[in-house]
Amino acid sequence: MTFKWRLSAVFANPNCLLGRRNRHQLLVTLLLNIATFFHGLGVGWMSPVMRELQTDESPLEFPVLVSQVSWIGSLVGIGSVMGNLIAGLLMDRIGRKMVLFFIAIPYTTFWFLVYFVQSVEFLYIGRLMAGVTGGACYVVLPTFISEIADTNVRGRLGSIILLSVNTGVLAGYIVSTNVGYYTSPPFIIALPVFYFICNIFIPETPHHLVRKGKYEAAKRSFMFYKNIRREEVKAEDEFEELKYLLIKEQTEKAKSFDYRDFITKPAFKAYASAAVLLISNQFSASFCVTTYLADVFAASHTTLDLGTCTIVIGVLQIVGNYVTTLLCDKYGRRILMLTSTLGAALCLTAFGTFTYFAKVIDLSAFGWLPLLILSCFVLLCNIGLVGCLFVVLVELFPAKIRSVGVSTFVVILSSTVFLTLKIFPICMAVWGISATMLGCSGITFCCFLYFCFFLEETNGKSLLEAYTCPISLSQFICEVYIQIFGYKMLMRLFQRPNCLLNRRNRYQLLTTLLINVISISHGIGIGWLSPTLRKLQSNSPVGFEVKSEFEISWVGSMLGMGSVTGNILIGCLLGRLGSKRCLLLIAIPHSCLWILVYFAQSVEYLYVGRLLAGICGGGMYIVHPIFLSEIADANIRGTFSAMVMLSVNVGVLVGYIMGTHLPYYSIPFMVLILPVCYLVSVLLFIKESPMHLIRIGKYSAAERSFRYYKNIKDSDNIHHQNRAMEEFEIMKIALSKGDPLQDAITFKDFCTRPALKAYGPALVLMIANQFSGLFTMVNYMSDIFANSGSTMDPDTCSIIIGAVQILGTYVTTLLCDICGRKLLMLVSTAGVAISLATFGCFTKYAETHDVGEYSWVPLLLMSMDIFLGNIGLVGCFFVSLVEMFPVKIRAKATSMAIVVCSSFVFVMLNIFPICMKQWGISATMWSCAGVTALSFLYFTFFMKETKEKSMLDD
Structure with missing residues (x-):
């Protein structure tokens, strides 16, 4: 009786799938998912078969090439698009049930074509038909289940779709491994027939x-x-x-369903989350790994049986989806997505790292590791990225546009299925499995960051609701932190004005991070040249070599000439177009750089590419500091400005690594993703600075921009809003008062006492920044180490220096607003002078003595030089330059100063390799040390501290 009572209590629970109210919903869901089961069976069956078709043991009478395999794999994506469109068009016209009948027909055709195959075209058409079934399933089944299921069980019933697919995939792996090619189709065709009969009763x-x-x-x-x-x-x-x-x-839909329903705030939020959801689902390689699993294991250096590995992965796919059915409605969709994306990114990184080292080191003792890593990857993918995909996709969209929105994004999903399935085997063949997996890892981690900040929780959301407010990451962190560490400590941290995660500073931080995507990309272009230039001098990967000092110096120095052009161009346009449009413009020449690098036929292509890279950098170094100084509060402005160089240095390190370890022609495609992401980010998330909007008389837009960057909400208390609006009015009065004078700036304005006081420190700052050799050495780092007397690998040393650069600039972001600019400048110039002088002495001594025992010394000295240079001369350069000039001439004076600095860049990049050739590396380093020592003396006596200086003061 006790057991019976407990069982009755379980069934009475409204969340129990076997409860009285939910039984028919569960039964129908299981019957409908016979379709997804046999679709998955076809997907899994093809993985071992495609590998077998490329061998001498092929059961077919004709050969199948690698290029044909990629088409066999990817045509399921094109078929999926067709199925999405057909189901999407017919679903509302003839009903969900009639579409469910339809999807059995193309699938049956697939197995007939497999059985009666005469050429590879039969397989093409068959996979296309299988894709039509899959595409239709992924449109009609989530919609059907969401319309029949109760809210409290909708997530679990929806996740059964992918559970069934993965069960079918496992069955397909087993069938294709153990049953003959021509034996399988007659038995499998029974499934769509049984499904068709079941549909009659639904x-x-x-x-x-x-x-x-x-x-x-x-x-x-x-x-x-x-x-x-x-x-x-x-x-x-x-x-x-x-x-x-x-x-x-x-x-309401019949009366007012128009384009405006697609441009509401909830709709835009849904588009962004849905797009990232689709990207993470496909470009994490979750489906590609399933499709080409046998090939992935074959390339992974595993010592285990490929068939066994495939079946183990199939089992774990089912386990992952089953876990989703248990947890989806209990813990929500968001936490599963975060766990899934982060775990998948880490597993892909581990897999790529293992396969990379397995090429050069005997790791046969760890031959089980690829199976373990991929098992974790598949399990984690299926508990969120795969298992929750359709549930979340349906729930994201507002009710009014849900049908159109879901159908459109499922079509896009199918298109990305085709794209990823087509390029995945090609990437593995051209780049290698390591680079392919690491690339997928990077994309998945970016999606994890997006989900952290922007993905809303849809658990429990009614499908008749338009919008549910998201649970922000900061709220989630607060809840966890409160439970573990206590409330007061966390609140004190977040309430500090200098905390970047302080409520007032958050959008300023987000904007800074987004606009610095182009800084990272620009840094990659700088760092990439150093190892690549050495490759181009001998055994060039392209059709020409760069041998003469003349060509090397011009490849390096064209960046400086382009930088001057970019300074002048953006300096002229900034006041007219505004910061946002200028931010968009600088992405164009940078994209052209990588296109020219890929299609390079002679050294002149590199000249033009570096010129365009310089235009991007020159424009960036004008617009970024001014834009950030106009949106950031005074107490954190230095930190944000230092992030520009921090981002560049991150890019330089990535460029060193890519230039050293990746093929020449692979890099442009990978890097081009960054300017595209940057363009989208600026268009969608960046607002014009309030100062510029006030200058052109757009006061309402300026107020909205000010409220956005200071994170002022209408729901805030009146006292907080009034205080912020007083701050806005002060800015408005100060800028409006100055505006009549803006058009009347004369030569006299450049001769005022504050202006003359600024010229000296600014000029010395630019001389120290460039003639200390800090930027020049970054470009020629591999050549410097090759001539330093060190026996260590030059490219490895360059990568270490890249990491030290990031550390130095990061220290600047921590100390710039605490210790002030002047102290960091003094420490930086003194340290650089000492490091360079010592480096010159070592290389001079190495010319006549054996220093093999001390080959680590050049790396140590150069690390000190770069680290100390980046904590002041580089990290504080732009923030100090902007703050030195009086407010009336600040924009024009800063622009002219950066033009002069870019000219110095050109001169140094041009003469540095010539000086090393003519004078030797020792004399060159001593010269740079002397310039830096004199700059230290000047800063000691004449440089003023500008920490917390208002941008409205002289």
């Missing part, structure tokens, strides 16, 4: 019937799916409410 969804005006049929369908056996007042009321809401929705 009622249409009540949602569709109400929309068609068939209210009696809708009521019967509702009673069936809720398992109501007799008239119940509560059930009657529930149906009438559903009927009322659907009729109301349909009436």
